[in-house]
Amino acid sequence: MDVHAYPGQGLSLSQLVFALNKEVKRVAHHPSFTLDMVSQLDQGTSIALADIREWRNSLVPVNRFPQEVLCLIPTHLPRESDLNHASSVCRHWRRTFNQHAILWSELNLAIKRTNLFVKTRLERVKGAPLDITAYRSGKPDILALISPRAQQIRKLHFPNDFWSHIQTFSEAINGPLPLLHSLRINVVDYDPLDSDSAIRPSLPLFSGAVNLKEFRSNVEGVPYLNHFTFPSLTTFTLTAITEEETFPASQLLDFFDATPTLRTVQVTINAETSLEGVQPGRIVVLPNVERLAIAEKEPGYKIATYISCPSAKHVSLIREDIYSLAVLPDAFPTSVTWNAIPPWYMANQIDEVVLESIISYNLSCTISFLSPRSATLEVGYRMIQTEDGDEVELILGWEYVDALHKASEAIQSHPRLANVKRLRIQDLRSPIDPDQLRRAAGVIGRLFKSMGPLEDLVLDASDLRPYLRNSLTRVLRTPLWSLQRHNMRRAYPSEA
Structure with a gap:
């Protein structure tokens, strides 16, 4: 009897079992009965029973879904190993999932991955x-398996890796990378293969990625941007942290010069910036950039002064420090340092100013200047405090007041505030003591007075509002005010 003929025989499961039992008895009484015949019969019976279980399993409601729906189940599982577990539920699931190639598209090359795992x-x-x-996977045998599939790579991520491993990986897949559109690199400074930190990679890295759209690099030490060229790049994010080496601004400017297609740029430099090799007066034009954010550790907008973004809708130039509060005096532009910010970052007309401060074991104070054409320039200061305790909070409280004072001076010295119509003060902070609040209220009050009549004032600073309420009318000389929710606005006479 052919056990695989069951579906076409019109037999019930009980009839099939009866037929199998009859076949066993017939063979057992055959004159030429041998042990091999028993083994074959046992194997056939096992196959038949497995088919029975599979046919029965096919009648379960979940297995009657279309394959496209069933294949959505693994996409909602949290861990990579869950896909393997789901494939072991039954033969139907295993066959369905194995045939759906997109489920296996995420290849995690952990350090202990075997050749068999990668090959499968x-x-x-x-x-x-x-x-x-x-993950630091520079094994030649693993890379030899991946190399023929280079043209299928869509995303490539190196978390906590070394330059030497990244170089080895790039050389192994040397060739066209037409699908690669996202490259993320997180490089640690210490490389066990080189006592002098990172091994200098050879030119170039991932040169076949002519269609790359996103490049994110988080680097301890030198970023080696001169080893990357991506002619179609639209999004670039760089975070460079180093204590022993300076950040080479020339590398960043050369990279920008070779990438005119950029639309979004975010650069954070927590290191001393070196302008060696940068010609005075050099300007790199990024004609398509819509959002530019540059956070530098040092004052003076060293890098920003060499970049022009004529189409930008939002520009953020922030001084950032993760170590100390001592940089606050140089955190905001003054009447002199405003000239260090090129005119292409500043709108010809500014009609709204936003002053925002945040304090919660960290300190942030920024000023945003908004133009009628919806372009925004943001300048300010961020400090990340790593210590804890009441003493730090007390220090931050006084630094908060000083930050407001410096920010107010920067607003008052801005060269294009004649047309400002709206002022918005956003204050998101933990409570500070009354003396600090009174000082902060005095700073804000002087800012109100210096700006003259405003069409619209939004004061979203709940802790400061009680200290300002009695002086608002006198300072701004506006008779009608209304208190609405958490905002304080001027009520126009026609609305009164």
Whole structure:
């Protein structure tokens, strides 16, 4: 009897079991009965029972869903290992999932991954795009398996890796990378293969990624931007932290010069900036950038002064420090340092100013200047305090007042405030003591007076409002005010 003929025989499960039992008895009484015949019969019976279980399993409601719906189940599982567990539920699930290549497109090359794991995963991926996360995986045998699939790589992520491993990986997949559109690199400074920190990578890295759209780099030490060229890049994020080496501004400017397609740029430099090799008066034009954010540790907008973004809708130039509060005196522009910010970052007309401060074991104070064409320039200061305790909070309280004072001076000295119509003060902070609040209220009051009549004032600073309420009318000489929710606005006479 052919056990695989069951579906076409019109037999019930009980009838099939009866037929199998009859076949066993017939063979057992055959004159030429041998042990091999028993083994074959046992194997056939096992296959038949497995098929019975599979046919029965196919009648379960969840297995009657279309394959496209069933394949959505693994996409909601939190861990990579859950996909393997789901594939072991039954033969139907395993066959369905293994045939759906996109489920296996995320290849995690952890340090202990075996050749068998990588080979099996790549076989299931077939020709689908690959998203690879490489954890210091520079093993030649692993890279040899990936190299033929280079043209399938869509995303590439190196978390906490070394330049030497990244260089080895790039050389192994040397060639076209037409699908690669996202590259993320997180490089630690210490490299065990080189006592002098990072190994200098050879030129170039991932040169076949001509369609790359997103490049994010978080680097301890030198960023080696001169080893990357991406002609279609639109999003670039760089965080560079180093204590022993300076940050080479020339590398960043050369990278920008070679990438005119950029639309979003975010750069954070927590290191001393070196202008060696940068010609005075050099200007790098980024014609398509809509959002530019540059946070520098040092004052003076060293890097920002060499960049022009004529189409930008939002520009943020922030001084950032994660170590101390001592940089506050140089955190905001003055009547002199305003000239260090090129005119292409500043709107010809400014009609709204936003002063925002945040304090909660950290300190942030920023000023935003908004123009009628919806362009925004943001300047200010961020400090990340790593210590804890009441003493730090007390220090931050006084620094908060000083930050408001410096920010107010920067607003008052801005060269284009004649047309300002709206002022918004946003204050998101933990409570500070009354003496500090009174000082802060005095600073804000002087700012009100210096700006003259305003069409609109939004004061979203609940702790400060009681200290300002009695002096608002006298300072601004506006008779009608209304208190609405958490905002304080001027009520126009026609609305009164």
